[in-house]
Amino acid sequence: MSNKQHLSGVQAGQTYWNDWKRRNLRHWSDQEDSLNDSKWVSVYDSQTEKYHKAFEVFLKHTDQKVNAKKRLDQLVKQIPNRRVLIDAGAGNGQVTSWYSGKFEETKFNQTLAIEPNASLRDELRLTCPSCEVLPQKILEAKPKVLGDLILCSHVFYYIERDEWLANLQKLVSWLSDEGLLVVILQNHETDCMQMIAHFFGEGYNLSELKEKFDSQSSNDYQSDIELVEAHVTTEDFATAYVIAEFMLNLIPIPEPSPLRRELEQYVRKEFRYLDGGYRFSCHQDFLLIRKV
Numbered sequence: 001m002s003n004k005q006h007l008s009g010v011q012a013g014q015t016y017w018n019d020w021k022r023r024n025l026r027h028w029s030d031q032e033d034s035l036n037d038s039k040w041v042s043v044y045d046s047q048t049e050k051y052h053k054a055f056e057v058f059l060k061h062t063d064q065k066v067n068a069k070k071r072l073d074q075l076v077k078q079i080p081n082r083r084v085l086i087d088a089g090a091g092n093g094q095v096t097s098w099y100s101g102k103f104e105e106t107k108f109n110q111t112l113a114i115e116p117n118a119s120l121r122d123e124l125r126l127t128c129p130s131c132e133v134l135p136q137k138i139l140e141a142k143p144k145v146l147g148d149l150i151l152c153s154h155v156f157y158y159i160e161r162d163e164w165l166a167n168l169q170k171l172v173s174w175l176s177d178e179g180l181l182v183v184i185l186q187n188h189e190t191d192c193m194q195m196i197a198h199f200f201g202e203g204y205n206l207s208e209l210k211e212k213f214d215s216q217s218s219n220d221y222q223s224d225i226e227l228v229e230a231h232v233t234t235e236d237f238a239t240a241y242v243i244a245e246f247m248l249n250l251i252p253i254p255e256p257s258p259l260r261r262e263l264e265q266y267v268r269k270e271f272r273y274l275d276g277g278y279r280f281s282c283h284q285d286f287l288l289i290r291k292v
């Protein structure tokens with residue numbers, strides 16, 4: 001029996017993760033505890049390979065998706081017809097795959113996944129082979145069917161603020177009569193958003209978008225906001241740093257980007273957790289919109 005076969009599931013998972021870190025975190029850091037070798041925080045946008053990699057690190061260290069799924073499952077069961085799912089900004093397809101496919105109670109017969117990042121689209125096609133993939137951004141996409149569930153999860157960060165309302169109205173225009181639109185974004189008071197506010201003096205607020213939408217949409221729609229809690233938890237500093245940097249990149253980082261040293265200090269000071277690991281909140285606002 002090989003050494004690998006002797007490992008428990010937890011050990012094997014840890015070994016896999018250590019290997020993965022060695023292969024992938026080198027992009028950001030060659031050392032576990034000191035990241036001083038580069039002066040500036042890395043800057044990348046949501047259409048790059050680097051973004052894709054950082055997103056994977058985040059996904060491995062958060063309960064954000066598990067917690068989102070619990071609430072989404074309840075919402076999906078309340079939708080009377082589960083014919084079409086439209087996932088706008090589907091990313092790697094993890095969330096899409098929860099509701100894509102036939103026969104099960106929480107699955108939709110047909111899935112359209114809108115995803116402009118080519119690298120993420122490759123993964124999306126593997127995760128959801130039966131999806132129809134539209135390679136445009138929301139404003140350019142033209143789905144030919146209406147959605148009984150339209151999901152737009154953690155996408156609005158990458159949309160210019162003055163285009164938020166137009167994007168929301170576009171999503172709403174794809175709703176079937178008894179359909180539900182769910183727009184998910186981090187709550188503006190989370191540790192991650194406070195960090196963004198600390199470095200750049202601004203954050204995101206879905207409640208403001210809801211108010212704007214309500215004021216312009218007569219009484220044809222009902223909109224509500226719910227809070228779903230979530231955290232990032234890491235055992236080591238290098239991983240916490242990569243995720244903090246990913247969070248900073250939610251906004252277009254102005255030049256010059258913050259000093260790496262400043263972000264390191266912030267992470268050590270604000271996110272250090274009792275046992276020497278790191279923990280910070282990334283609670284999510286769910287904006288729910290239905291026709292009335």
Ligand SMILES: C[S@@+](CC[C@H](N)C(=O)[O-])C[C@H]1O[C@@H](n2cnc3c(N)ncnc32)[C@H](O)[C@@H]1O
Pocket residue numbers: 046047055088089090091092094095114115116117120136137138139152153154155158159
């Ligand atoms: C943080 S990921 C979220 C992926 C997935 N929805 C989830 O919750 O895990 C954001 C995704 O939005 C996509 N995106 C960015 N701008 C977009 C736009 N204007 N329209 C549609 N998708 C966009 C990015 O390519 C990326 O895949």
